[in-house]
Amino acid sequence: MSVAVFFTAIISSMLINNIVLLRFLGVCPFLGVSRRTESALGMSLAVMFVMVIASFVTYLLYYYVLAELGIQFISTIAFILIIASLVQLVEMFIKRFSKKLYKSLGIYLPLITTNCAILGIVELNISANYATEFGVLNGLGVAVTSAVGAALGFALVIVAFSAIRERLDGYPLPENWKGVPVSLVVASIMALAFLGLGGIV
Amino acid sequence: MPYAILVVVLLVVLYMGSFALNRRYIQPSDIDGEYDFKKCIACPISVCGVKDRLKEEQTS
Numbered sequence: 001m002s003v004a005v006f007f008t009a010i011i012s013s014m015l016i017n018n019i020v021l022l023r024f025l026g027v028c029p030f031l032g033v034s035r036r037t038e039s040a041l042g043m044s045l046a047v048m049f050v051m052v053i054a055s056f057v058t059y060l061l062y063y064y065v066l067a068e069l070g071i072q073f074i075s076t077i078a079f080i081l082i083i084a085s086l087v088q089l090v091e092m093f094i095k096r097f098s099k100k101l102y103k104s105l106g107i108y109l110p111l112i113t114t115n116c117a118i119l120g121i122v123e124l125n126i127s128a129n130y131a132t133e134f135g136v137l138n139g140l141g142v143a144v145t146s147a148v149g150a151a152l153g154f155a156l157v158i159v160a161f162s163a164i165r166e167r168l169d170g171y172p173l174p175e176n177w178k179g180v181p182v183s184l185v186v187a188s189i190m191a192l193a194f195l196g197l198g199g200i201v
Numbered sequence: 202m203p204y205a206i207l208v209v210v211l212l213v214v215l216y217m218g219s220f221a222l223n224r225r226y227i228q229p230s231d232i233d234g235e236y237d238f239k240k241c242i243a244c245p246i247s248v249c250g251v252k253d254r255l256k257e258e259q260t261s
Contacts (some may be wrong), residue, residue, distance in 0.1 A: 005256055041250070058208045065208065069204040069205075069208070070204075071204050071205040073205070074205045074208060074209060077209060077212075077226075078209070080210055081202070081209075081212035081213060081215065081216050082212065084216050085212070085215050085218075085219040085220075086219075088216070088219035088222070088223040088225070089219045092219070092222055092223040092226050095226045096221075096226055117220060117243050134220060
């Protein structure tokens with residue numbers, strides 16, 4: 001398997017099929033945690049952390065447990081439970097070993113359990129059927145790479161959006177445009193810009 | 202079907218175990234009082250509005 005496959009997976013999930021602007025997953029944190037760049041960075045770091053680990057674990061669970069037992073129909077509930085458990089474990093380890101990281105991520109970690117972007121990427125990794133195309137273990141590599149790309153795409157748009165929102169705070173906008181209305185207009189323009197990247201790969 | 206029930210039960214136990222383990226570790230003392238975690242976690246709609254408001258209240 002060539003490096004081009006991984007490169008394509010990263011670029012594709014980061015820019016062409018951006019999780020927030022083109023798949024419309026994880027819109028709640030995108031709108032809610034983007035008021036300050038500092039918060040946006042913390043949230044994107046936490047999402048990246050959980051998204052990559054969750055992709056790894058759920059992929060293995062799906063192919064080595066659920067598919068072996070012929071019970072793929074419980075995959076969604078199994079993935080939800082895995083993500084919730086992972087968030088708890090990750091929070092515990094960060095609390096125990098890195099107080100500094102916990103200080104910056106602590107508030108966001110429990111909230112990731114309800115972030116549909118994580119479940120979305122995990123489900124997309126399975127429905128993309130990487131295992132058939134590349135084999136189960138190589139497919140795992142592509143799935144994790146795709147998750148890294150999606151997380152980077154999430155970070156890119158949320159940080160860019162927060163920077164724009166911070167600048168918009170200083171502009172003399174009409175009262176009824178302030179806050180959510182202008183943010184949604186900005187988000188739609190950003191989505192159009194990302195739509196233009198569709199022909200890259 | 203019995204396998205499906207067994208796997209779900211195992212995963213629920215895994216979640217409960219990880220939750221209980223996490224509760225055993227109290228948050229580091231140097232960030233005590235910085236955020237009201239209970240309020241933030243309880244918020245079902247806006248992940249972040251509550252957090253931002255709490256931060257603003259504390260800084261003002």
